Each structure stands twice: as C-alpha cells, then as structure tokens.
Amino acid sequence: xxxxxxxxxxxxxxxxxxxxxxxxxxxxxxxxxxxxxxxxxxxxxxxxxxxxxxxxxxxxxxxxxxxxxxxxxxxxxxxxxxxxxxxxxxxxxxxxxxxxxxxxxxxxxxxxxxxxxxxxxxxxxxxxxxxxxxxxxxxxxxxxxxxxxxxxxxxxxxxxxxxxxxxxxxxxxxxxxxxxxxxxxxxxxxxxxxxxxxxxxxxxxxxxxxxxxxxxxxxxxxxxxxxxxxxxxxxxxxxxxxxxxxxxxxxxxxxxxxxx
Numbered sequence: 001x002x003x004x005x006x007x008x009x010x011x012x013x014x015x016x017x018x019x020x021x022x023x024x025x026x027x028x029x030x031x032x033x034x035x036x037x038x039x040x041x042x043x044x045x046x047x048x049x050x051x052x053x054x055x056x057x058x059x060x061x062x063x064x065x066x067x068x069x070x071x072x073x074x075x076x077x078x079x080x081x082x083x084x085x086x087x088x089x090x091x092x093x094x095x096x097x098x099x100x101x102x103x104x105x106x107x108x109x110x111x112x113x114x115x116x117x118x119x120x121x122x123x124x125x126x127x128x129x130x131x132x133x134x135x136x137x138x139x140x141x142x143x144x145x146x147x148x149x150x151x152x153x154x155x156x157x158x159x160x161x162x163x164x165x166x167x168x169x170x171x172x173x174x175x176x177x178x179x180x181x182x183x184x185x186x187x188x189x190x191x192x193x194x195x196x197x198x199x200x201x202x203x204x205x206x207x208x209x210x211x212x213x214x215x216x217x218x219x220x221x222x223x224x225x226x227x228x229x230x231x232x233x234x235x236x237x238x239x240x241x242x243x244x245x246x247x248x249x250x251x252x253x254x255x256x257x258x259x260x
Contacts, residue, residue: 002063003062003063005059005060005061006028006029006059006061007057007076008113009026009054009056009120010052011032011054011096013052016036019039020039021036021037022035022036023036023051031104032103033068034067034068036070037069038069050073054096056078056079057073058076060072079121087128087131088123090246091123092123093249094246094247098244099142114212118212118213119134119137119212122212122213125215133218133220134216137207137216140207141212150204155180155186156178156181157190158185158186162181162198163198170184170197170198171196172196173190173194174194174235176194176238177192179235194231196227200227203224203228204228204232229247
C-alpha cells in the first residue's frame with residue numbers, strides 16, 4: 001500500500017472490535033481524515049500511549065480501501081496540562097467537536113489546523129475562567145475562517161453602532177439567522193433573537209480581534225460569561241443545523257460539587 005506523512009491533531013477516538021481504534025485526525029496537509037490504529041488497544045502496542053485525544057503528532061499512514069492505516073506516530077505535543085484537568089479536557093473536547101463537525105473530510109484548511117493547535121496550546125496553560133474564553137475565541141475565529149463571522153459592532157438591521165456603555169436596562173440582541181447584533185428597535189421585530197446586553201456583544205467583538213494562542217486577560221462576571229457562551233453556541237448551532245454536545249457536558253461538570 002502507498003504511504004504518506006501528515007502532521008495532525010487527534011480530534012476523536014473510537015473503539016473498534018477487541019484491539020483496534022479509529023481516529024479522526026485534523027491534519028495540516030490533507031484536512032480531516034479517519035484512520036485505523038490496528039492493535040492499538042493491546043498492552044504490547046507501540047501506538048497505544050501515543051494516541052490520546054487532542055495529541056498533536058506526526059503520522060505515517062498507509063492508504064486503505066475504506067480507511068487509511070496508522071503505521072507510525074511521533075508525538076509533537078501531548079498537551080499534558082489538558083489531560084491532567086477535567087475542565088480543560090472538556091473545553092478541548094468542545095474545540096475538537098467544532099473542528100470535526102464544521103470541516104468536511106479531505107478538505108485542506110491549514111489556517112484552521114494552526115488555529116486548533118494554537119488554541120490547544122493556550123488551553124494547556126489556562127485556568128478555568130480563561131479556558132472558557134479561549135474556547136469561545138476559538139469558536140468565533142473558526143466561524144470567521146469558514147465564512148460565518150458574526151457582526152457584533154453594529155445592528156445588522158439598521159446599521160446603528162453598538163453603544164460603548166449602553167443605557168440602563170438597554171437590551172440589544174443577537175440574531176443567529178441574520179448573523180449579527182440587533183439594536184433594541186430591530187430586536188423587537190425579531191422573535192428568534194437572543195436578548196443580551198451591549199457589553200456581551202462588545203466582548204464578541206473583542207474576542208474576534210484577539211490573536212489566537214495568546215492569553216486572555218479579561219475579567220468578566222460569571223453571568224456575562226454565561227450570556228456570551230449562549231450567544232456563541234446559538235450562532236454555531238444555527239450554522240450546523242444541530243445541537244452541540246460539549247456545552248452540555250461542560251455545564252454538568254461545572255455543577256458538580258468541588259472536591260473535598
């Protein structure tokens with residue numbers, strides 16, 4: 001069988017039979033692809049410990065009829081900080097789910113590959129609050145890279161600029177269908193819009209400008225972060241025409257009591 005090399009990140013791992021796994025990889029050279037790791041669940045396998053989710057590695061693969069086959073793996077970065085922390089792992093799963101669901105197979109996106117790697121690197125070092133913002137920044141940058149950049153600086157209905165402070169009680173909104181912010185007047189004529197404060201929309205605009213991979217130093221109250229997360233999720237789910245799994249997992253983890 002012909003062989004080829006690729007650098008990739010493991011987005012997903014499935015168990016097949018008694019000893020095999022099938023991996024979903026996001027590669028720099030070939031986009032997203034699925035590959036079999038035969039025998040990788042055996043204790044004696046040389047591949048097993050190198051095939052953890054979210055690992056960045058160089059792969060040697062053999063072309064197969066239905067699935068490519070992983071022959072060799074050289075780990076570039078295992079992101080040990082992500083694997084050691086349950087919440088950071090959950091946010092990494094959110095990143096992986098978005099990349100998996102938005103990208104078709106064999107469609108090369110070097111910019112998205114670089115974005116995923118930069119985001120995992122930032123998550124590897126982030127605390128819980130920063131990890132959430134790093135993940136939401138990734139989601140917004142991914143949407144932008146694929147042509148779904150939300151408009152947060154002005155009303156998509158009438159063009160009114162987003163106010164810097166906003167009056168007391170003034171409620172703007174975000175329309176997933178229109179892909180952007182709505183002022184209070186236009187929001188009143190749009191029943192599906194997600195109501196929010198101007199400050200939350202300003203955070204969307206800030207995260208869209210913030211470079212990927214760099215720390216995020218914003219101090220945002222828990223309630224505003226929750227509104228921001230719901231807005232981003234609504235934008236993504238409208239484009240996917242389906243529900244995302246990772247946000248619900250994150251909410252369940254957050255509701256658990258702290259360890260004694």
